[in-house]
Amino acid sequence: xxxxxxxxxxxxxxxxxxxxxxxxxxxxxxxxxxxxxxxxxxxxxxxxxxxxxxxxxxxxxxxxxxxxxxxxxxxxxxxxxxxxxxxxxxxxxxxxxxxxxxxxxxxxxxxxxxxxxxxxxxxxxxxxxxxxxxxxxxxxxxxxxxxxx
Numbered sequence: 001x002x003x004x005x006x007x008x009x010x011x012x013x014x015x016x017x018x019x020x021x022x023x024x025x026x027x028x029x030x031x032x033x034x035x036x037x038x039x040x041x042x043x044x045x046x047x048x049x050x051x052x053x054x055x056x057x058x059x060x061x062x063x064x065x066x067x068x069x070x071x072x073x074x075x076x077x078x079x080x081x082x083x084x085x086x087x088x089x090x091x092x093x094x095x096x097x098x099x100x101x102x103x104x105x106x107x108x109x110x111x112x113x114x115x116x117x118x119x120x121x122x123x124x125x126x127x128x129x130x131x132x133x134x135x136x137x138x139x140x141x142x143x144x145x146x147x148x149x
Contacts (some may be wrong), residue, residue, distance in 0.1 A: 010091070011085075014093060015081070017121060018081050020033070020035070021036055021119075022079055023062075025065075028071055030064075033054075034058065036130055038124070038130060038131045039053065040053060040054075044133070069103035072103050073110075074101050075101065076097075077098060079097040088121065091128070092119070093119040097115050116137075116138065130132040
């Protein structure tokens with residue numbers, strides 16, 4: 001993938017995977033995610049729930065999307081994404097989105113969630129798929145105060 005056109009095509013293909021995941025979360029529909037996650041993928045959300053394997057990830061997301069407390073959350077603005085290739089067949093994608101209105105199990109509304117994700121994608125048989133995905137929410141508390149130079 002040394003030429004710029006090959007890299008651009010691969011970046012666009014990875015971008016399509018990111019778009020599919022985003023569309024799934026917006027529509028609260030897992031249709032198509034079987035093409036996005038690798039059979040042996042691992043996934044961890046911002047609350048520490050982990051799943052291993054495509055079927056387990058999709059099953060969990062189906063339950064999550066059907067939950068009215070999760071479904072109450074809506075995106076605030078468009079998502080942001082960056083893609084970095086660490087090898088010809090391995091890419092790391094970072095995404096960021098803000099969601100408001102999501103509720104906890106007891107019905108309390110969460111503050112606006114500033115949600116980051118890190119996805120590792122592998123090109124297997126000319127198809128990019130997520131092999132590992134981890135979500136985290138930004139926090140306001142700090143443990144280190146950076147001193148500007």
